[in-house]
C-alpha cells in the first residue's frame with residue numbers, strides 16, 4: 213500500500229506542477245499523446261489536466277485494447293457463441309462493445325449465448341478442462357502485455373492435448389499503431405494536430421523494451437518518454453517531454469526504469485514468437501487497416517486457432533457515420549467535438565468504441581472530465 | 593397447527609446430511625416440517641407462531657415506512673456475514689436511514705434443490721441473530737423450491753416495516769448548497785470481501801464485509817441531532833459514487849468531495865488496484881452517508897465516532913450549487929475530476 217501511495221502524493225504532484233509551470237514556454241503550446249489507455253485513465257481519474265499549464269495539452273491515443281477492436285471481430289465472437297454454441301470467455305470490458313445487428317456479447321448472452329467474463333486466460337483453460345464436451349474459445353484481445361499469457365495458454369493446451377480449447381486471436385501491436393499516427397499527413401480540413409511527443413506505454417514496454425520506439429525519435433523527431441501508470445509517473449514524463457521540446461531534443465527516455473529495460477522481456481518475446489506470427493494487415497477501429505500490426509496463431513498451433521477451427525471469415529463493418537472516433541484516436545478532435553457525445557452516445561449506450569472502455573477517450577472524458585466542458589465550450 | 597396431535601411418527605429433519613428436495617416446497621408434510629423445525633425453531637416469535645396465512649400485528653405509533661430488498665449474493669457465506677445477515681441488515685438499513693424504527697420483517701426464500709440443510713440452518717440462524725440484534729421480528733415468510741440448476745443455493749427477499757416519529761421527514765431531495773456530507777466509515781469492504789472469495793481471482797486477503805445494521809447509529813443521531821440532518825442513505829450497490837449522484841439529482845445540487853478524506857482500508861485499496869476497480873463504485877453493507885447543515889458537522893461527527901459503526905466517520909465533502917448536478921472530487925493528487933455512476937455491471941451478484 214505504501215508503494216501505491218508514494219506515487220499519488222499530492223505534495224510531489226504540486227512540486228512537479230510548479231516546475232512544469234516554470235519551465236513551459238508560455239509563447240508556445242505543447243501537444244503530447246499518451247498512447248496507452250492506462251495513462252488516459254490515470255490522467256482522467258486523478259484530475260491531472262488540472263495540474264498542467266493551460267498550454268500543455270494531453271491527447272488520448274489509441275492504446276485502449278477494447279476501443280480498437282473492430283466490429284467485425286466482435287461479430288466473429290458472437291457467431292462462435294450463437295451459431296457454434298461455443299463457450300466464449302473474454303475480459304469484462306469486451307462484452308459491452310457494440311457490434312452488428314444491435315448486438316454485443318452481453319446481448320448475445322441474454323439470447324442464450326454462453327459468454328463468460330474472465331480476469332485471466334487461465335480461467336478459460338479451467339473451463340475447457342471442466343467441460344470437455346463443450347467447445348471453449350478464449351476471445352483474446354490486447355496489446356503486447358496480454359499476449360504472452362495467451363501464448364502460454366496455447367502452449368499449455370497443446371501440452372495437455374486439450375481438444376476443446378481454442379483462441380480467437382485479436383492481439384495487436386503498439387509500434388505499428390504509433391507509426392500509423394505519425395504517418396498520417398496533417399489534413400488542414402480536419403484540424404489536424406501536430407504532435408510534439410509521446411508518453412510511451414508502461415506495461416507494454418516491460419515486454420517489448422524501449423528500443424522499438426527509437427525510430428519515432430530518430431526518423432520522426434518525436435520525443436518519447438516511457439512512463440509508469442501512476443499519476444505521478446505521468447506528470448514526471450510530461451515534464452521530461454517539455455524539457456526535450458524546450459531543448460530541441462528528440463530522444464527515447466525512460467521514466468519507468470523500475471520496470472522497463474531497453475530490450476524488454478526476452479522470455480516473453482520468445483514465447484510470443486513461438487506461438488504467433490504477424491498478420492499481413494489488421495483493421496483497427498478508428499485507424500483503419502494497418503499493415504503488420506497484429507498477430508495470428510502459427511500453423512503449428514492451428515488446431516487452437518478458432519478462426520481456422522470454425523472457418524470464421526472477417527467482414528469489415530463501418531462505424532456509425534457520425535462517430536468521430538477516428539479523428540479522436542488520431543488526436544485531431546476532442547470527444548466534445550462529436551455531435552453524439554453525451555447525448556446519443558454515453559457509456560450506457562455507446563455508439564462508438566471510444567465510449568466503451570473506461571480507458572477510451574470518450575468514456576474517460578464522460579466519466580471524469582465533463583465538469584470542465586462549459587469552460588471549453590464557452591457559454592454553450 | 594394445534595399441538596394436540598403428536599407428530600411422533602415423523603423423523604426429525606436430518607440437518608447433518610439432509611438436502612433440500614422438491615418436496616420441501618410442495619406444500620405437504622415435508623414443507624411443514626422444514627418450516628417448523630428450521631424456520632420457526634430459529635426465528636420463533638408470537639406472530640410467526642400464529643401460523644396463519646398472514647400475521648396480525650399490533651398498531652404502531654406514528655407513520656409506517658416500508659421497504660423491500662432481494663438478495664442473490666454469491667458465494668452464500670463470506671467473511672463478515674452471509675446471505676442471511678445480509679438479507680436482514682439490508683432491509684433494516686433501508687428503514688433506518690429513513691429515520692424509522694424497524695419493527696417487522698417478512699422473508700421469502702427461493703431454495704435450490706440440493707442445498708444442504710446444514711447451510712440453510714446456518715443462514716436461518718444468522719438471520720435470527722441479525723434480527724435479534726436489530727430488534728425486529730420476522731413475522732411472516734414463504735418458501736419455494738426450484739429444480740437443481742435453476743437457482744443458486746438460495747435467494748432471499750425481505751420486506752420490512754418501521755415506524756416513523758412525527759416530525760421526521762428525511763428525503764433524498766433535502767440537500768441544500770452549503771450543507772456538509774458525512775460518511776460513517778471506510779468504503780468498499782463488502783464488495784471486495786465478496787470478490788476476494790470468488791474463484792479464479794487469486795486474491796488472498798483479509799478483507800471482511802462491513803455487513804451490519806445501522807439502526808442504533810441512526811437512532812442516536814436522530815435523537816440527539818435530528819433537526820440538523822437533511823437526509824441519510826446507505827451506499828450499497830454502486831457504492832458511494834452512486835449514492836452521491838442520486839442525492840445530487842434528487843436534490844438538484846452539485847456535490848464536491850475530497851479524496852484524501854474518504855477512508856479506504858489498505859487491503860481494499862490494494863485489491864481494487866489489482867482488479868482495476870474504483871472503491872467509490874464498490875458496494876458497502878453497513879455504511880451511512882449523511883447530509884447535514886454545515887454548523888452541525890462537529891457535533892454529528894462526535895456522535896458518530898462514539899458509536900462502534902462510526903469510529904472512522906469523516907466529513908468528506910460539501911453540497912454546492914450546480915445546475916448540472918455533478919458530483920466532483922478533489923483527487924489526492926490535487927486535481928479535480930467528476931465522480932459518475934458506474935456504467936454497466938462489473939460486479940454481479942454482490943448482494
Ligand code: SF4
Nearest residue numbers: 536537550557564574
Ligand atoms: S462520443 Fe461516441 S460517437 Fe462520438 S466519437 Fe466518441 S464514441 Fe464515437
